[in-house]
Amino acid sequence: MVRVTADVEWEGDTPADLARDLDRFGELVVEEVNRALEDLALMVEREAKQRAPVDTGTLRASIGHVVEQIGAGFARAVIGTNVEYAPEVEFGTGPHTITGTPLRFTADGETVFATTVQHPGTPAQPFLGPALHAVEDDINDRLREAVRRAERRV
Incomplete structure (x- = not known):
């Protein structure tokens, strides 16, 4: 969570002026935060692509982001992939059974046929979580700065 505090000095003539400026400030905060979210999402995306393991390159190429408006004045950045095997x-995976009709593979130099195989599991190769963690300080700093930019623009 990002906490932003500010000391406000306001120069205006009437309560209506204050209300107008507060409304404008809210609009500017949304605008500046959305701009910052786009930049931050791109940073996390780039970091995730650098960290993603590469075999064919499909996983790395599939990593992307979108900034979504989820209500009046609320937005979120979603960074991820639609590749089925990404999770x-x-x-990683625990030990599991692979079932086929029939499976054919080579073990110890010999061709083996089977309808089931016990797979020992696959170790985790995290790329999204560590990418987010790597830019965590930037996220906090840039969101604070977005609010400060909005304050200067009122």
Whole structure:
């Protein structure tokens, strides 16, 4: 969570002027935070792409982001991938059974046929979580600065 505090000095003539300026400030905060969210989402995306393990490059190429408006004055940045196997890469898998009709593979130089195989699991290769953690300080700093920019623009 980002906490922003500010000392406000206001120069105006009437309560109506104050109300107008507060409304304007709210609009500017939304605008500046949305701009910052776009930049921050791109930073996390780039970091995740650098950290993603590469075999064919499909996973790395699929990492993207979108900034969504989720209500009046609220937005969120979503960074991720639509590749089906991404969670297994990020978090790993436990031991599991692979079932096929039939499976054919090579073990110890010999071709083996089976309808089930016990897989020992795959270790995690986190890329999204560490990417977010790597830019955490930037996120806090840039969101604070977005509010300060809005304050200067009122």
